[in-house]
Amino acid sequence: SMLLEQANIWAVTLNRDGWTEPVMLGTSINTEEFYENYPTVARDGTVYYMSWRDDTVGKTDIYLSKNRDGKYADAENLGPPINSAESDQDPFIAPDRSYLIVCLTGREDSFGGYDLYVSFPDENGSWSEPINLGEGVNGPGAEFRPYVTADGKYLFFTAPDPENNRGRMMWVSSQVIQSSRIND
Secondary structure: OOOOOOOOOEEOOEEOOEEOOOEEOOOOOOOOOOOEEEEEEOOOOOEEEEEOOOOOOOOEEEEEEOEEOOEEOOOEEOOOOOOOOOEEEEEEEOOOOOOEEEEEEOOOOOOOOEEEEEEOEOOOOOEOOOEEOOOOOOOOOOOEEEEEOOOOOEEEEEEEOOOOOOEEEEEEEOHHHHHHHHHO
16 A cells, blocks of 8 residues: 555445545546545546646646546646646546636636636647636636536536635536627
């Protein structure tokens, strides 16, 4: 058993008797010297997550590991246009991999701080230039932690609370995801 000191990705399984003990996902995803966190899983078992490694384009990048027969393949850096010289983090992959939401900073069309962007795959599976989800989602502060509900109807995320120094949970209709493609 491997003991790692920093953030790593673990899994539990729900069965008839309840939740299993946590199991660390293998060394194809987790490393001893870097950190991995904010995992999101597509229906085909592919895990998307953020990490900071030797091959990172910027400060933190989005990676994926494909699930092949119950084992995870080596991490792949998504590269540009998703990953940039800045911190690229907090991925959310659609179950069918029809879109990827990421938290990005330093982009020309940013509303300030970190904003949530969406990218769509082309016919070859390459990700499009990220599209800002707009002022219905993003503001001058930092928006993080995107999550679309299992029924696909709502996008939840965190945003700064102007009243205090904490974040707050926000939600919007997930229609903002597809409408951003049309407005781009």
